Amino acid sequence: MGAQSVTQQAVAVAVAANLPVILWGAPGTGKTSSVVALGESLDMPVEVVVGSIREPSDFSGLPVLRDGGTWFAPPRWAERLARSGTGMLFLDELTTAPPAVQAAMLRVVLERTVGDLVLPPEIRIVAAANPPEQAADGWDLSAPLANRLIHLDWEVSAADIAEGMAAGFTVPELARGEAPTEAAVSGSRATVGAFLRVRPELVLAVPDSPDRAGRGWPSPRSWDLAARALAACAHSGAEEAVLAELVLGAVGEAAGFELLSWLRNLDLPDPVQLLNDPHAPLPDRVDRLHALLGSLVAHVAAEGGAPVWEQAWSVVGRVARTAPDVAASAARALARQRPGGAKLPTTMLELAPVLRAAGLLT
Structure with a gap:
C-alpha cells in the first residue's frame, strides 16, 4: 500500500470519528481537492477557509450591538455550517495564517465556537498546510494550535496518481463508518492511561524549538486524541499502519512508537x-x-x-x-x-x- 493510501485511510477514519486532522504536504499535491471530494462523497457541505486571506475577526467574530449588548457576529461560512447541522470546515493554507489569526482559530478547533456561534458537534475539522519553507510568507504553526490537531504527512505516490488519473480517484470506505461509542472511547482512554502509568514522563513533553512544537507532541490533550484514534481504528477495522499514522500524528514519533510497541505486546484477556x-x-x-x-x-x-x-x-x-x-x-x-x-x-x-x-x- 502506498504512503498516500495509508494517509487517505487515516483521514477517512479521522473524519468518521470526528477527529481534527491536518495534512502536511507540498503545494499542488491534491490536498484540497481530495478533502473536497471526500466531503462531496459523504454528502457533507464543505466550507473552505483560506488562512492567508482571513483576519482574526473571521474566527473570533465581529463585535456588533444587539439588544443593548455586544454580540460577536460570526462570518457567513460559520452560519452556513450551523444551518446545515453537519459538514466539514476545511482550514486551508494554515501556515500562511499570521500568528494573530492562528490564535483566533484555537476556539474554533477545540470548542467548535466562532464568535458567539457554537457549531453543531457533527461539524468535522480538517486542515491543510505547506511546510513553512514552502509556503508564501509562511509561519510555523503555533504550539497551542498544533497540539489540537492530528498531523499527517501527505505524500504523493506515483502509482496512486497514475491509477486515479486513469480510473478516477476513489474515497476510502472507512470514511463511511460511524464514530466509536463513548464506552469504546472510555476503554481506549483507560488503555492509554495504563501506558502513561508506566511512562509518566511522556504525559507532557513540550518541544524546545518552534518547528517541532508546530507538529504533534505529547500532552494530556493529544493523548486523548490518540486514545480516540485507537478506539476509532478498532471500531472501523483499520489496519495497524493507519493506527500508527494517527497515533504518531497526535503525540509525535518518539512517544507514539512507544505506545504502539506497548500495545503490540499487551495481549490482554477478553x-x-x-x-x-x-x-x-x-x-x-x-x-x-x-x-x-x-x-x-x-x-x-x-x-x-x-x-x-x-x-x-x-x-x-x-x-x-x-x-x-x-x-x-x-x-x-x-x-x-x-x-x-x-x-x-x-x-x-x-x-x-x-x-x-x-x-x-x-
Missing part, C-alpha cells in the same frame, strides 16, 4: 471471558492489570446491566489480592457505573480495605 470464568488467568504486570480493569469497566459501561456490574466486582476482588492499588483505582471507576437496581455483591465485603483506600467506604 473482559467477557474474565466475567464468565472465575479462574481465568490474570496478567502479572501492573500496567497490564490497569489496562485490563480499564477495559472491564468500559465493557460494564457499554452493557449497562446490573448482573454484569455485580460480576465485575469479583474480578476487582481477584486483582485486590495481589495489587490493591490497581483494584482501588478500578473500584472508583466501577462504583460510578452502578446501574439502577444493582445490588451490592458479597464480594464487596471482602474488599473493605480496598474500598476504604478508594474513598468509597468510611
